[in-house]
Amino acid sequence: MSLLIATRRLKPGEIGLALLWFAIVVPLAFLASIPTSNAVQGALGLFAVLCVALLKPFTMKTIVARFALLAIASAIVMRYWFWRVTSTLPPVEEPLSFGIAVSLFAVETYAIWVFFVSSFITADPIERKLPPKVAAASLPTVDILVPSYNEPIEMLSITLSAAKNMHYPQNKRTVVLCDDGGTDERCNSDDPVKAQAARKRRADLQALCAELGIVYSTRERNINAKAGNMSAALERLNGDLVVVFDADHVPARDFLARTVGYFVVDPKLFLVQTPHFFLNPDPVDRNIGLRADCPPENEMFYHQGHRGLDRWGGAFFCGSASVLRRAALDSVGGFAGETITEDAETALEIHSQGWKSLYVDHAMIAGLQPETFTTFIEQRGRWATGMMQLLRLKNPLRRKGMSLSQRLCYLNSMTFWLFPLVRMTFILAPLAYLFFELQIFVATIEEVAVYMSSYMAISFMVQNGLYARVRWPLISELYETAQAPYLSGVVLRTLFKPRGAKFNVTAKDEVLEEDFLSPLYKPLLILWGIALLGVLAAAVRWFLYPGDHNILMIVGGWAIFNFIILSAALGAIGERQQRRAVPRVDMNVPAVAAIGVGEDYTFTAATVLDSSTSGAKLKLIPGPDTDHAHLASLDKGSVFYFTPEFPKSPHLENAVRVQVVNVQRTPTGLVLGVRYDPDQPLIVRETIAHLIFGDSSVWEAIRESRNKPMPLLKGMAYVFSLAFTSVAHVMKMLAAEPARRKRAQEREREVAVVADEPAHILAFGQAFDPVLSEPVHPMRQMLAQGRGATDGRLHFDAPGTHPDRGPRA
Known part of the structure; x- marks a missing residue:
């Protein structure tokens, strides 16, 4: 009866999927609860791992393979859960050990619940076709x-x-x-x-x-x-x-x-x-140094997760x-x-009203992510706070007017932000034994081998199979670990005091003049140090207590895995120099360049190779009618115009005035790095906006190029290699930090001498603008003041003034 009530609001196709899911999971839940010997469980686990390995290549192609893979995985996950609840908790007579063990089990239960709900939601993500054409009068x-x-x-x-x-x-x-x-x-x-x-x-x-x-x-x-x-x-x-x-x-x-x-x-x-x-790239991606072809962190949600939510309304x-x-x-x-x-x-x-x-x-939009780890954590903290507020103040399970599937979708999206507490529990749990010899679970090495090994292997394999194109192995663990020590307190405070939050705008216009250690470095660095002590404690116990080798193989291995992930995530606090305030976009747009003085212009074919909102890279192509003398005369500081050719938008023909900042002479043409003149009509800015952002197929091509699968073992090896590079990067920055802070203090004194009011230089490279009384980064100062200009404009070296509009090609 409850199943019929739950599916009453679903569409026919959704009802079929829901019934199929329950028809598979309910019998498996019964089978998963049947006790067996370790030998039978080991054979079952090995068979399940082999089946998942065979099905994994087909999961992105057919729904049958996905459901079969999830059915097998569900059986193993539920057998693991029943084993944990019936056989692994320490006796109640040891209250401290029992309390910690129950807390760990509760977190594991939550993680398993997330596995089932997420699998249910994303098992069959929907693909939307283009909307129907509508007459202009009916729009x-x-x-x-x-x-x-x-x-x-x-x-x-x-x-x-x-x-x-x-x-x-x-x-x-x-x-x-x-x-x-x-x-x-x-x-x-x-x-x-x-x-x-x-x-x-x-x-x-x-x-x-x-x-x-x-x-x-x-x-x-x-x-x-x-x-x-x-x-x-x-x-x-x-x-x-x-x-x-x-x-x-x-x-x-x-x-x-x-x-x-x-x-x-x-x-x-x-x-x-x-x-x-x-x-x-986001600062975690950039600071750790993830490969350029690694899918961005948000793609897991926007390319797959949200399509799954759409399937269920x-x-x-x-x-x-x-x-x-x-x-x-x-x-x-x-x-x-x-x-x-x-x-x-x-x-x-609005969903509650039946819409x-x-x-x-x-x-179809291109935006900017926070540039520093500090602003990244501020942004994610705001998201976590808001979702915890919703969970407390507007719990979707109690909302009328929505289907069961919609309530699960919202509940899944909200409870996802409990991950900082989950991640911190998994990091700290093995230390309870290594530091204080508290029992976190009771099991023999044979039981762990047959239950936990198959559970862990299948968990990683399922994630790699379902999200192959949008998330490489262990990247989720890396991102969650980097955020966990900062967001845990945010989540807990909001759960206990949901109305105490404040909206803060995320800065998106920062420029990093040099490498520096994030001002938020301490929590993650301290957690890394504690994990390192845990690994050392495991090594000491291994040599001093030979009788504990079985438990140390489990708990010590767990501590080593945590330490590796923490080491890879540690690179997030090492801010890398980012002088370019506006990202460049690769392109291949034909254009026409006008070179000359006054009305005496020479026109030549050109190609825009890349562009940002502040400058571009142009290739001027010699032709039969091109004046080679004019091309040869172009050098650093030269000023000319160019017009991108937009076949679909012929009205955007206002030429853009640029200044050459670097020259590269090649056998096939002249490659110029140019800077846009900011002191020109806004109609020209529309041309630049259209050049960079006009075609959504550019963004889709970039997404497609990044959404490539990574084999499970190769992906794990890649993250393990990041552990070495991240630690080396941060240790180098720690060593250089005293000298960098000294240079920052010297710059502060220099600014204080020049300014009527002192401008305070922060340790991490920001400056307080004495007019705005808020942190302002160098790019914003440049935009407000100009590069050394007294009139608030960027100076161009070419003599004379330029017209409102350049020549039309």
Whole structure:
């Protein structure tokens, strides 16, 4: 009866999958509870491992192979759990050992529950087809919101330009900059410096919006952070759909064309969510030095996990790169703001009203990830806090109006963020025996060999089989370990005090001038040191207590594995130099270059090899009509124009003025590194935005190139090798840290002498701007002040002034 009630709200196909899943798992649960001898269990485990190994290559091709693999894995996992609960707990008469052992077992039970729920959700991820074509007259009106707080104007100009130039009838779309940094509250602050900065920001952004022809929106007070900011803007808008882009999420031109059509055919659809694609690696990836072809950490969620949620009607709002129906938003009073994850909370409220959602796995925005480990942890801490708030304040199991599958989807997404507590438990548990000789489980070496070995082997094999293209072996363990000592306290505090959290904006415009040790280095380094002591304790016990060899083979091996993963994760605290503030994007776009002075231009064919929002690499190609003398005259400091050729967008023909910063002469042409002149009309910035961000197929090609499987054993060996390189990198930085801090103090004294007010240099390379009274990185200072310029602009060495528009090829 309960199964019929649970499946009553599912679609016919979903009911079939649910019944198939239960038909497989329930009998296996019964079989898993039957006691056997160690010999039979060993044979069963070996047979299961062989079957999983044979099925693994086919798991991404057929659902039958996936279900067979998961059925076999489920049997082994459940047999392991029954063995743990019935045979491995120490006696209650030893309360300390029993308490620790039960805590470890509870965490293992949670991990096994996650395995079953995640397998259920992602066993058959859905593939969405393109939306139907809709006549222009029938298209809904769209309000495009870009919420902002303290992002640089240069970043906003690119995002807003791209949003304005998306394919859609102009009379049916409105682009709105939602500025929370220039509110009345901030402009009238009692702090005169803060008020002056807010007023200047408001004026600058109003001028930017006027030049771009978009709407500027602000409000009286900063209430409910991003959710309140967007809801305030909606009060003055009346579009049928609402699109949200973060300030650093630049949309491709086909974003609306690939999403809006779904709303036309399904009046109950409230959300179309798309992936978040990032141009730069996250700081864990960069600091540890993961291979360029290693799939990014977020791909496991955006390429597979969210498609699984979509299968069961649980695709949720991720805060950006999303389209929502205005009527659905209004039905719940706008964007929710009770928690700091307004996106998931809003989706939960609307799903509870019976609305539907879907997920389109095609990257149509390009954004920026945090550059430092500090801001990475701040961002993940905010996500963890918000999800724990939702779990406590709006538990999906108690929500009416949703199907059982939707509740499981939300519960799975929320409880995922308990991983810091799980990871810390697994790291510290073996130390209870190695340091204090407390029993964490009672078993013979034979029992461990037949139960635990098959369980562990199959766990790794299943993960490698199901997520082969989006997650290499042990990379999840590496990321979770790097975050665990920092997020554990965040999770616990929020569970006990869910209303005490505060929304903090993640900085995305940082530049790392040199290698340095993250100011957050101590927790992870201390945990690594404790794990090292655990390995040493295991070695000492091995030699001093020969009778403990059996238990040491288990607990000591566990401690060594933890130490290896911790060693690999340790590299995350070693920040690597990152002078380039804006990532470059490889491309191969034809262009025309105009070289000359005044009206005397020579035109030549060119190719844009890569570009960022600040510069590009161009190859000038000699031709029969090319003046070779003009090409030969190009050198560092030369100024010329170029126009990318956009066959589908002939109206974007405003030439871009550039200055040469480096020259490479090759047999096939002249390769130039150029810098864009920032002092040119914003219409030219639209050309640059279209050049870099206009074509979503570029992002999909990059995703495809990274989503390549890694064999299990080879992947493990790779992570083990990272343990050596990460430790060496961090130890080198630890040794150099005193000298680096001394140099930082000297720079601080130099700045204090020059400035009217002292500018405080932080130990990790940031500076406090005496005007803004908040941390500002060198890139933001450059954007605000210019590189040595007194007029706030980048200086170009070419004499004379340049026209508003360059030559047209």
